[in-house]
Amino acid sequence: MTPAVPDADTAARDGASPPAPGTLYLVPTPLDLGCEPQPDIRQALPAGTLAVAASLTHWITENAKSTRAFLRRVHAVQPLAAALQQHSVIELPRAWHKHGDPQQADADTQARGWLTPALQGRDIGLVSEAGMPAIADPGAAVVRAAHALGLRVVPLPGPVSLMLALAASGLDGQHFAFVGYLPQGAAERIARLRELETTAHRMGQTQLFIETPYRNAALLDAAVRALQPHTRLAVACGLGLPGQAVHSARVADWRRQPPTLPLALPAVFLLGR
Numbered sequence: 001m002t003p004a005v006p007d008a009d010t011a012a013r014d015g016a017s018p019p020a021p022g023t024l025y026l027v028p029t030p031l032d033l034g035c036e037p038q039p040d041i042r043q044a045l046p047a048g049t050l051a052v053a054a055s056l057t058h059w060i061t062e063n064a065k066s067t068r069a070f071l072r073r074v075h076a077v078q079p080l081a082a083a084l085q086q087h088s089v090i091e092l093p094r095a096w097h098k099h100g101d102p103q104q105a106d107a108d109t110q111a112r113g114w115l116t117p118a119l120q121g122r123d124i125g126l127v128s129e130a131g132m133p134a135i136a137d138p139g140a141a142v143v144r145a146a147h148a149l150g151l152r153v154v155p156l157p158g159p160v161s162l163m164l165a166l167a168a169s170g171l172d173g174q175h176f177a178f179v180g181y182l183p184q185g186a187a188e189r190i191a192r193l194r195e196l197e198t199t200a201h202r203m204g205q206t207q208l209f210i211e212t213p214y215r216n217a218a219l220l221d222a223a224v225r226a227l228q229p230h231t232r233l234a235v236a237c238g239l240g241l242p243g244q245a246v247h248s249a250r251v252a253d254w255r256r257q258p259p260t261l262p263l264a265l266p267a268v269f270l271l272g273r
Contacts, residue, residue, distance in 0.1 A: 019121030024146040026126050026133050027053050028158025029070050031240025033130040041073045049156040054078040058117050059089045060142055062128040090114050092138045111145035118151050132160045136210060162208055165236035165268035168246040172272055176206035190226045197227050197271060206272040216263040227251045232272050238265035
């Protein structure tokens with residue numbers, strides 16, 4: 001069992017110096033969530049990231065179930081510091097998943113409370129279901145709170161689907177913007193696509209966006225219909241999975257020869273000039 005770390009008040013009563021604050025680690029996870037059979041985790045994460053993940057016993061997470069599954073995969077190659085039942089796992093509110101990064105004061109208060117173990121000397125891991133936490137995933141409020149509390153924040157190396165998609169797209173990788181989800185309504189979605197296209201052509205800025213997998217086909221259809229023929233459109237599906245596929249071409253080519261893509265998998269969409 002991991003020994004308890006005294007808090008600052010206990011240390012003061014005992015005449016000892018308070019423990020040094022812990023670190024908030026941003027722990028990336030493989031992009032192969034739901035893939036069966038799951039590949040060896042060492043194919044997705046470097047040894048240093050796995051070693052840090054195995055050493056942690058306190059977690060703030062998008063989804064507790066997927067985090068425990070991730071830790072079982074880590075344990076298969078790097079023994080955990082404590083039995084999984086002894087880990088503290090705090091799940092981010094569902095509202096944070098649906099409405100993006102919360103800016104309200106009560107979110108900051110919550111996040112600071114979850115980081116209390118770090119003030120008592122414990123290292124904490126922030127983790128999302130797949131990829132890098134706080135990038136197209138909830139958790140930025142926790143990172144802000146850590147900075148406000150004076151905690152050390154360390155992002156660990158691992159997969160980030162947005163950057164993988166950008167690298168594979170052939171679009172401008174030095175001037176780009178991630179704009180999140182597009183509107184669900186058909187008319188609003190087309191208007192937003194054309195707005196992004198105008199920005200891309202005027203500024204030379206690659207535009208990245210995502211959608212819930214079951215809406216990927218509808219989004220691609222709208223993009224192919226709404227965008228100008230000379231606009232370049234790229235779609236990266238299932239990054240990190242055995243069946244991953246990336247297709248990048250002018251919209252005119254998408255219309256003339258539509259590719260077969262695994263659109264039921266998570267995808268990143270990109271457009272530019």
